[in-house]
Amino acid sequence: MISTYDGELLHGTFYRQISTGLRRSMPTHPVAKVRCWGVGEWGLLPAGTRAALLADADEDVRERAQRQARYQDSAWVERELPDRSCHARWDILMYRALSRAVVDTVLTAPVAEREREAIAGNPSLHSDVVVLLSTDPDPAVREAIAHRADLGPAERRALAADPDPRVRERIARRADLGPAERRALAADPDPKVRLALSVHPELSEEERAEIDYEIPTDECFYLEAEPSVPRDxxxxxxxxxxxxxxxxxxxxxxxxxxxxxxxxxxxxxxxxxxxxxxxxxxxxxxxxxxxxxxxxxxxxxxxxxxRPNFPTTGLSAFADHDDPEVRALAARDPQAAPATVERLTRDPDPAVRAALARHPNLPQPRLTELLDDEELAHAAAANPALDSEVVHRLVAMRGQRE
Incomplete structure (x- = not known):
């Protein structure tokens, strides 16, 4: 897929399904387009691998590697930083190596609102600026500072008692909390803070049980990328x-x-x-x-x-379900009765109709009828039960139109 499709078509769920083994092999993969993806892991790559990518035989790989290397040069970043609010400026402020001059400009004369929040999470931020922003009047800035790995103990303790619950919630997720901080946050008046603290790795099961936390019931659950380092x-x-x-x-x-x-x-x-x-x-x-x-x-x-084990047999039992996404499961059942398949091609939901128009058990008279249906013709044309003569006729008709 990486070799076949443009990069903008491959994102989100696709990347999260890539195995850790493949991600690790990308920077040295024999396929250049895969190595291009591997360049995106630049900050985690050993020096030898970076040097190889900078000298890669493929021009696209070299250009991407050179761009990543330049992003770690604060002098180059300072020269290239746009003087207007735009995507490139935000990307630099959040992720790239910042010179002290750039940081001072953001602190004294930002181009747009929220730029202090943008640099608060930047890994290249100087330690004295981290201390300064930990007392920023904007709670969003303090919240961004609260998750930094280089946050000092004094700043951490102060943020654990921050007046804004979002800041305290962020602090409650830190593994380096001391016993006094954990006790205070476990009794925090905000339920989100207590919930965040309740999963702290230093707590015993008994200590967790003593915390008054509530689990949200309206959450969505997301497919997560496999961690680069396996858990114990x-x-x-x-x-x-x-x-x-x-x-x-x-x-x-x-x-x-x-x-x-x-x-x-x-x-x-x-x-x-x-x-x-x-x-x-x-x-x-x-x-x-x-x-x-x-x-x-x-x-x-x-x-x-x-998923590999998702069932197929018996799914037509859901043909009358109230939820159209559940009714559409019948399209996956190879043993669905022809009468059921035909009925669902007249379902009130268009996605159900289209799914069942592709089912091989659809009776031939109804399949032929759908080939002339403006809405379902394309779905019906993908039906594997189409007679070969009909397929050749459809191909010929398309050739005549072209």
Missing amino acids: PQDVRRDASSAHPLLRRKAATDRSLPPDLVARLAVDDDLGVRVLLAQHHPDAPASLLLRSFLEYNGHERAHLTT
């Missing part, structure tokens, strides 16, 4: 056995879960645990995949049907 199997097992649903959800995203944990989490009481397991694990059982699709109607629901 013992940590994963501990999370999978926790009474805390968010920790079990975290464990459910691990693609290397052993069979006993897959079996346990597949029947978990929490919808999020089940859906995340269904989305991520290559051996998610068919019963879990179907149950997750039926019970979850949030983001990336349709992705569940692409």
